[in-house]
Amino acid sequence: MLYDLVKPVLFSLDAETAHDEVSGLMSLLAALPGAALLLSALTGPEPKGLEKTVFGVRFPNPLGLAAGFDKDGRLIPVLPALGFGFLEIGSVTLEPQPGNPKPRMFRLPESRAVINRMGFNSEGARAVARRLADAPKSAVPLGINLGLNKGVEAAQAPSRYARTFRILAAHGDYFVVNVSSPNTPGLRDLQKVEDLAAVLGAVQDANAARKPVLLKLAPDLADRDFAAAVETAEKLAQGLVVSNTTVSRDGVDAKWRDEAGGLSGAPLKARANELTRKARSMTKLPIIGVGGIENGDDAKERLASGADLVQIYTGLVYGGPACVKKLLRELAA
Ligand SMILES: Cc1cc2nc3c(=O)[nH]c(=O)nc-3n(C[C@H](O)[C@H](O)[C@H](O)COP(=O)(O)O)c2cc1C
Numbered sequence: 001m002l003y004d005l006v007k008p009v010l011f012s013l014d015a016e017t018a019h020d021e022v023s024g025l026m027s028l029l030a031a032l033p034g035a036a037l038l039l040s041a042l043t044g045p046e047p048k049g050l051e052k053t054v055f056g057v058r059f060p061n062p063l064g065l066a067a068g069f070d071k072d073g074r075l076i077p078v079l080p081a082l083g084f085g086f087l088e089i090g091s092v093t094l095e096p097q098p099g100n101p102k103p104r105m106f107r108l109p110e111s112r113a114v115i116n117r118m119g120f121n122s123e124g125a126r127a128v129a130r131r132l133a134d135a136p137k138s139a140v141p142l143g144i145n146l147g148l149n150k151g152v153e154a155a156q157a158p159s160r161y162a163r164t165f166r167i168l169a170a171h172g173d174y175f176v177v178n179v180s181s182p183n184t185p186g187l188r189d190l191q192k193v194e195d196l197a198a199v200l201g202a203v204q205d206a207n208a209a210r211k212p213v214l215l216k217l218a219p220d221l222a223d224r225d226f227a228a229a230v231e232t233a234e235k236l237a238q239g240l241v242v243s244n245t246t247v248s249r250d251g252v253d254a255k256w257r258d259e260a261g262g263l264s265g266a267p268l269k270a271r272a273n274e275l276t277r278k279a280r281s282m283t284k285l286p287i288i289g290v291g292g293i294e295n296g297d298d299a300k301e302r303l304a305s306g307a308d309l310v311q312i313y314t315g316l317v318y319g320g321p322a323c324v325k326k327l328l329r330e331l332a333a
Pocket of ligand 1: 313
């Protein structure tokens with residue numbers, strides 16, 4: 001109810017400004033003792049009986065926050081209070097970088113969707129590692145999503161991902177190799193088998209602690225390329241994240257056709273669900289299903305399609321902070 005009042009104000013702001021305002025408020029709360037408890041009380045009771053263990057990690061429930069919301073890991077003390085069973089921070093790049101010029105995030109309310117071309121704005125791996133080392137450990141399992149700085153040649157990608165991983169390795173419960181953002185030129189070409197094997201191989205060579213390393217895939221891969229990427233992940237990764245945002249503009253108004261970036265939210269749901277089913281038919285690797293999940297039925301459908309865990313981002317923009325526990329209650333019922 002509270003979000004119904006706040007939402008028109010937030011939606012009157014540019015999408016990234018609204019996100020920054022919400023994040024700023026949350027990081028203030030993160031510093032206040034007792035604020036997480038208050039937030040937890042405001043968003044209602046957390047349903048029980050949804051625990052599960054996936055790739056050796058115990059999750060209090062299967063609903064996580066998708067990468068991109070908390071890129072630099074500033075909100076870890078407060079986000080679990082909303083009910084999330086896990087958080088994925090990032091994408092984090094090796095060196096700090098500002099990302100693309102603004103505006104770079106757009107709401108499409110008529111489609112319950114978002115287009116973003118943030119371009120990996122990141123404080124960089126060392127600053128994020130320092131923050132994680134100084135903060136209390138996350139109350140729920142923490143994933144760290146690894147990105148690549150703009151302008152890095154494909155030949156340098158394996159060593160760059162491995163260095164980024166090494167800097168952050170002690171701080172995450174699982175890691176995601178993100179070669180599927182549409183907003184870094186050339187990045188998605190790393191999904192081709194040879195490059196992919198080199199990137200995953202380099203990260204695993206640096207993975208003395210045997211942390212789970214997952215591969216996040218784009219929804220726009222041709223069937224054959226998707227299958228080849230899943231096959232490579234079977235050899236060199238411990239799981240899949242399906243999927244990232246899409247460059248397709250199917251299901252949204254034509255006026256958005258020329259707005260560059262990745263589309264997320266409701267129009268992505270069917271494709272992400274189809275790819276989850278396809279991946280599940282090919283592999284027993286654990287799958288995190290993400291894309292267009294808004295409610296308990298969507299989450300149930302994704303889990304039935306073969307996902308072991310699910311995540312949301314855009315659903316949170318439209319549903320507000322209480323939608324996390326609402327979804328979990330629907331799932332538990
Ligand atoms: C503004 C925004 C920024 C994002 N940034 C990242 C990112 O840095 N790394 C990543 O792997 N995915 C990123 N994503 C993609 C989400 O993690 C997710 O895969 C996608 O949005 C589909 O889920 P959704 O429909 O629930 O939003 C971002 C999404 C949005 C909307």
